[in-house]
Amino acid sequence: MKNKTTVIGILLMLCALSVISFKNIGIKITLPARDTANGGLFLPGKFKAVVVVDSLEGRARHIAVNSNGDIYVKLRFPDSIGGNVAMRDTNRDGRADIIKKFADYEDKGPYGTGMRVHNGYLYFSSEANVYRVKLNTQTLVPDAPLELILHDATAPHEHDAKPLAFDGAGHMYVAYGAPSNACQEQNRVPGSKGIKGCPLLQQYGGIWQFDEAKPNQTQADGIRYATGMRSIVAMDWNTVDNCLYVVAHGRDDLRLQFPKVFTAWQSAVLPAEEFIKVTKGTDAGWPYYYYDPIKKKKLLNPEYGGDGKKAGNGAKYTQPIMAFAAHWAPNDLLFYTGNQFPARYKDGAFIAFHGSTNRSPYPQAGFFVCFVPFKNGRPAGAWEIFADGFAGKNTVVSVSEATYRPMGLAMGPDGSLYISETEKGKVWKVSYTGDKTQFTPTQLAGMEQRKKLPGFRLPDVMKSDLQTGMLKGGAKVYNTYCANCHQKNGRGDGNMIPPLSGSEWVTGGKYMDKDLAIRVLLKGLDGPIKVKNHPYNSAMPKHDFLSDADIAAVLTYIRNNFGNNSSLVTAAEVKKMRAEVARDK
The missing domain is CATH 2.120.10.30 (TolB, C-terminal domain)
Known part of the structure; x- marks a missing residue:
């Protein structure tokens, strides 16, 4: 019994030391x-x-x-x-x-x-x-x-x-x-031509x-x-x-x-x-x-x-x-x-x-x-x-x-x-x-x-298409132009591409409203930003080639999916913002 008690005591002491060894080292593990x-x-x-x-x-x-x-x-x-x-x-x-x-x-x-x-x-x-x-x-x-x-x-x-x-x-x-x-x-603007003699190659690429x-x-x-x-x-x-x-x-x-x-x-x-x-x-x-x-x-x-x-x-x-x-x-x-x-x-x-x-x-x-x-x-x-x-x-x-x-x-x-x-x-x-x-x-x-397995083989043009017959309205616009980066579930990739789910850029906040989301879609966004206090650094092309109705539909879809619950966006609001963006140029 004495030996058993001693062993238990030693084990408890080692457990305590194990806890102490991870204390105050500045990282949760x-x-x-x-x-x-x-x-x-x-x-x-x-x-x-x-x-x-x-x-x-x-x-x-x-x-x-x-x-x-x-x-x-x-x-x-x-x-x-x-x-x-x-x-x-x-x-x-x-x-x-x-x-x-x-x-x-x-x-x-x-x-x-x-x-x-x-x-x-x-x-x-x-x-x-x-x-x-x-x-x-x-x-x-x-x-x-x-x-x-x-x-x-x-x-x-x-x-x-x-x-x-x-x-x-x-x-x-x-x-x-x-x-x-x-x-x-x-x-990343659709149809934009490449620069001949690309100047970026002097410093990049x-x-x-x-x-x-x-x-x-x-x-x-x-x-x-x-x-x-x-x-x-x-x-x-x-x-x-x-x-x-x-x-x-x-x-x-x-x-x-x-x-x-x-x-x-x-x-x-x-x-x-x-x-x-x-x-x-x-x-x-x-x-x-x-x-x-x-x-x-x-x-x-x-x-x-x-x-x-x-x-x-x-x-x-x-x-x-x-x-x-x-x-x-x-x-x-x-x-x-x-x-x-x-x-x-x-x-x-x-x-x-x-x-x-x-x-x-x-x-x-x-x-x-x-x-x-x-x-x-x-x-x-x-x-x-x-x-x-x-x-x-x-x-x-x-x-x-x-x-x-x-x-x-x-x-x-x-x-x-x-x-x-x-x-x-x-x-x-x-x-x-x-x-x-x-x-x-x-x-x-x-x-x-x-x-x-699907992650390795060449996808079949028809059978592997995950959106066949499933989309209409704002969902179709989203899956055509947005899902490639922000993903079908709106969560981005967690690294370069920010999530749309719960994003203050999408749903608005103390200093943001839906006008910002409309403006971003019309003008694009380049450079480092923070979403939910996490840094992201990529380039989003402007989507001003979409009609006012399509932009309204896709933003309404985004603002009411992926866990978001925000007001709809109208084509009239997009038209008004498009005019403001044009005056900014």
């Missing part, structure tokens, strides 16, 4: 329950996953792991306590038991994304800056001064992520996303090379290393062939911009997300060309006279080494250099697909981690599903329905793969538990079958 179900993931063969942390306040973007196993996560929504999280697994069970926020810095937008451990430093980025701090393996939270390595005076703007890569020769590579869809005269250690650099201190890539978030240096690789986001809204040229189906399946081998001088063709994954060639963008068929001079630009389905949103790339996984994974590429927002009225797609086998600097086979199940359902109608969205990838010192996601800040650690020498392709068969 939920530790995962121990499970044997891979944290909800589908994985091939003898791969197993453990949940490192179930949720992080501020959610997660990219992730990095130090040589001693300490984990660093770039938060999606930083605050005054810090924009990063440091985690440590002290008992080596795969689960983080010390979690602390650190690094409070000036800019706090949702785009800042880069995080890498390189030469003993933790490098990370915001929308405007790249920082680094010296790591100390004895101290979880870095105790060295924070160094500003690069400042972007033009931030923030659309596509303003700052992914990072290092070549091992003293250079840092940073992507500068373009604040445009296709360098139009009027961004490419990759710049910098000194990895020089403080207080600006873009002028760098060299434009590659161009013609509108938006890059997934980027890594391949040490096997000593070369930079990216998986670039393709352009959006072919149908919304040119409805007489492209169908809703074409807009959902075009263009490809391009896996590109980048050398100095690479030009991938944006904004003039996009890659068609069905025709397997670059075609002329409609802003520059394209019609979905014209190839123009597309063959002269750098071609992808592999093309992925449209709008899957590749958000991290990692070449696997470890030895824990079976030999076929050595030097291959893992890609985290964040999942689409731009495929309505067809199911959204992506939401998985892909693997591409490599040999001699080229893919050595077709892409494979490595980790799936993040979305929590097989058919995703609106992106906010996805439970988790993969974001960051990192390799631990033991060769395990870490995966972060953006919706709740969950982190997984994936390890191989079988005999590596007994790994065979048959272990991949189950994952190959998953390619038949």
Whole structure:
């Protein structure tokens, strides 16, 4: 009895200490329950996953792991306590038991994304800056001064992520996303023509090379290393062939911009997300060309006279080494250099697909981690599903329905793969538990079958259309012009595109009324805003091409759906506001 009492006392004391250890560290967390179900993931063969942390306040973007196993996560929504999280697994069970926020810095937008451990430093980025701090393996939270390595005076703007890569020769590579869809005269305005000799390419739409250690650099201190890539978030240096690789986001809204040229189906399946081998001088063709994954060639963008068929001079630009389905949103790339996984994974590429927002009225797609086998600097086979199940359902109608969205990838010192996601800040650690020498392709068969699910297969033009026969009035206008970004359920994507549900921009408030909603639809909206105190940074095109009746109908629909309950909008009110907007010009 005495021994039993002692054991209970010790357990209570340990529980109390466990609670105390998480007190006053500036972050709300939920530790995962121990499970044997891979944290909800589908994985091939003898791969197993453990949940490192179930949720992080501020959610997660990219992730990095130090040589001693300490984990660093770039938060999606930083605050005054810090924009990063440091985690440590002290008992080596795969689960983080010390979690602390650190690094409070000036800019706090949702785009800042880069995080890498390189030469003993933790490098990370915001929308405007790249920082680094010296790591100390004895101290979880870095105790060295924070160094500003690069400042972007033009931030923030659309596509303003700052992914990072290092070549091992003293250079840092940073992507500068373009604040445009296709360098139009009027961004995202239907029918607007593209600007010849696109001036944005002088500062955006490419990759710049910098000194990895020089403080207080600006873009002028760098060299434009590659161009013609509108938006890059997934980027890594391949040490096997000593070369930079990216998986670039393709352009959006072919149908919304040119409805007489492209169908809703074409807009959902075009263009490809391009896996590109980048050398100095690479030009991938944006904004003039996009890659068609069905025709397997670059075609002329409609802003520059394209019609979905014209190839123009597309063959002269750098071609992808592999093309992925449209709008899957590749958000991290990692070449696997470890030895824990079976030999076929050595030097291959893992890609985290964040999942689409731009495929309505067809199911959204992506939401998985892909693997591409490599040999001699080229893919050595077709892409494979490595980790799936993040979305929590097989058919995703609106992106906010996805439970988790993969974001960051990192390799631990033991060769395990870490995966972060953006919706709740969950982190997984994936390890191989079988005999590596007994790994065979048959272990991949189950994952190959998953390619038949709606999120992976090419949608049928008619059978996969989720709005067939269901829409009229304001709902039809909404699903034609608005759902592609704001989603069918009005919740946006939680990152770039704000929700309409409960939005003060939609329903009005102390300083806002329905005139604002009408004005936004007529004039569009560009640049950073806050909705329900969350920052968003994207471009909404003006919709003044719609009739007064259509604008009234769609705003009435929005203001009385998605949990909203506000007064109707009349065509007369739209007409009055249209006249005011005209006088503002």
